[in-house]
Amino acid sequence: MIPPRPEPLAQPRLGLLWFARVAHSWLDALTVKSYHMLLGQFRLPGMRVFVVNDPAWVERMLIAEPHNYPKHRLMHEALEPLLGSSPFTTNGPLWQRQRRMLDQAFGHARLGRVFGLMQQACNDMQARLQAGTLDVDGAMTHVTADIVHRTIFSLPLLAQEADTLFGAFTRYQQLAQRAVFLKLLRLPPLWLNRSKQRQAAIIRGFLAARVRERFASRSTDDEAQGADILAGLRSAVDPQDGSRLSETEVLDQICMLFLAGHETSASALSWCLYLLAESSGLQQTLRDEVAATTQGEPLQAGDVRKLVQLHALFREVLRLYPPVGYFPREAVADQVIRGSQVRRGDALLVFPWLLHRHRRFWVEPDAFEPGRFDSQGSADPPKGTYLPFGMGARACIGAGFAMQEAALILSTLLQHHCLRPAPGPAPRVVGRLTVRSADGIRVQLEALHAGAAHD
Numbered sequence: 001m002i003p004p005r006p007e008p009l010a011q012p013r014l015g016l017l018w019f020a021r022v023a024h025s026w027l028d029a030l031t032v033k034s035y036h037m038l039l040g041q042f043r044l045p046g047m048r049v050f051v052v053n054d055p056a057w058v059e060r061m062l063i064a065e066p067h068n069y070p071k072h073r074l075m076h077e078a079l080e081p082l083l084g085s086s087p088f089t090t091n092g093p094l095w096q097r098q099r100r101m102l103d104q105a106f107g108h109a110r111l112g113r114v115f116g117l118m119q120q121a122c123n124d125m126q127a128r129l130q131a132g133t134l135d136v137d138g139a140m141t142h143v144t145a146d147i148v149h150r151t152i153f154s155l156p157l158l159a160q161e162a163d164t165l166f167g168a169f170t171r172y173q174q175l176a177q178r179a180v181f182l183k184l185l186r187l188p189p190l191w192l193n194r195s196k197q198r199q200a201a202i203i204r205g206f207l208a209a210r211v212r213e214r215f216a217s218r219s220t221d222d223e224a225q226g227a228d229i230l231a232g233l234r235s236a237v238d239p240q241d242g243s244r245l246s247e248t249e250v251l252d253q254i255c256m257l258f259l260a261g262h263e264t265s266a267s268a269l270s271w272c273l274y275l276l277a278e279s280s281g282l283q284q285t286l287r288d289e290v291a292a293t294t295q296g297e298p299l300q301a302g303d304v305r306k307l308v309q310l311h312a313l314f315r316e317v318l319r320l321y322p323p324v325g326y327f328p329r330e331a332v333a334d335q336v337i338r339g340s341q342v343r344r345g346d347a348l349l350v351f352p353w354l355l356h357r358h359r360r361f362w363v364e365p366d367a368f369e370p371g372r373f374d375s376q377g378s379a380d381p382p383k384g385t386y387l388p389f390g391m392g393a394r395a396c397i398g399a400g401f402a403m404q405e406a407a408l409i410l411s412t413l414l415q416h417h418c419l420r421p422a423p424g425p426a427p428r429v430v431g432r433l434t435v436r437s438a439d440g441i442r443v444q445l446e447a448l449h450a451g452a453a454h455d
């Protein structure tokens with residue numbers, strides 16, 4: 001089965017109209033050659049950009065020499081109003097300190113400890129779901145935001161709060177993408193920066209109130225008892241100088257975790273549900289696997305890694321629709337890459353979207369084939385060709401978290417429901433901050449009667 005994908009262009013296009021289209025979805029810029037080449041190059045006003053598809057160079061940039069390829073300054077400019085100063089965009093010693101503190105907070109709120117909080121959010125999702133047409137993006141965004149909110153604050157996210165935050169975040173994404181493109185064209189940002197600030201203020205204001213409550217009500221020593229991420233951040237101590245994070249620093253980390261921690265997972269899970277609806281056989285296989293693992297009891301933290309088929313599905317979906325489709329780095333020195341002269345300041349793009357569908361590295365790259373990743377499938381893909389969570393020092397801190405929540409959400413859904421395709425055209429894939437469907441994804445939800453899962 002070949003699931004929805006954008007048709008690549010035969011030739012690159014130029015001109016303002018095309019540029020405006022790419023500002024809407026970067027996937028529209030990709031050509032047939034993009035999926036074959038090992039190094040590509042294009043020029044924007046005042047900036048040269050290289051697309052690095054060579055796995056050896058990807059490994060060098062991300063694993064061997066990450067300090068020589070820091071995150072690109074445009075990322076920081078686009079996201080700073082929302083995420084403040086946090087590891088998603090910072091570099092050097094500042095990033096190192098933030099990452100040390102985050103690693104402690106994640107160690108503190110271990111996956112096993114937050115499992116119960118995730119499970120409660122899944123039970124609430126289950127209570128909200130009704131038979132009929134399901135707005136998949138809305139449902140997945142709500143449950144993943146609720147999960148990350150509970151694991152940070154030990155509090156559920158109410159439906160009204162979720163709506164306000166999603167509305168502001170959707171508007172922020174659109175404005176940020178347009179502002180970056182105007183900047184690349186060296187045009188003034190017009191009203192975009194002020195509008196961006198307004199949306200960021202809605203989200204940060206909401207999270208700031210939560211953080212303030214905690215700082216006002218508990219000391220860090222009381223906090224150390226708690227099992228959530230906020231407790232972990234407040235009690236983290238920098239081993240290099242014994243310092244702790246200030247309230248503002250904590251808020252920046254929380255804003256980043258809240259957004260990085262739900263938008264990515266919601267994107268991947270939405271595509272999972274779409275593909276599951278297309279395959280009732282696969283749904284039954286997964287249902288059987290969950291039933292055989294849990295023996296009729298609720299899923300336990302230790303069960304998650306036993307769900308081999310479910311992991312294979314999730315990994316294949318992350319291959320076909322990597323939520324973070326590309327990530328931009330900057331060259332700190334002049335150098336030659338695969339025979340091309342790269343100068344200091346040039347942008348280098350690492351592109352999971354292209355690497356995961358590259359014609360040289362995958363058999364039937366556009367086909368949906370979860371079997372590639374199960375125990376019968378071939379060995380792990382060669383290094384540098386599969387990186388939905390990035391690689392090396394800057395790899396995602398939440399990979400285990402995302403895998404655990406995906407297992408919980410999907411198994412909850414499949415235990416109670418059967419998914420069928422919704423009438424209407426297939427989703428149209430667009431590349432924004434994450435890889436999404438232009439007009440949303442819908443599936444038909446049918447309640448499974450007791451015992452029907454084994455009929």
Ligand code: HEM
Pocket residue numbers: 071087088099148257260261262264265268322323324327328387388389390391393394395396397398399401402
């Ligand atoms: C399916 C879900 C997810 C995907 C596909 C994903 C993907 C990524 C990728 C590709 C990067 C590296 C970007 C780069 O190198 O420029 C990254 C970084 C990061 N992610 Fe995730 N992520 C997911 C879920 C999460 C969750 C659940 C959290 C936290 C709760 C999280 C927190 C972070 C953080 C803090 C970083 C920055 C790490 C650093 O630079 O030190 N992510 N993620």
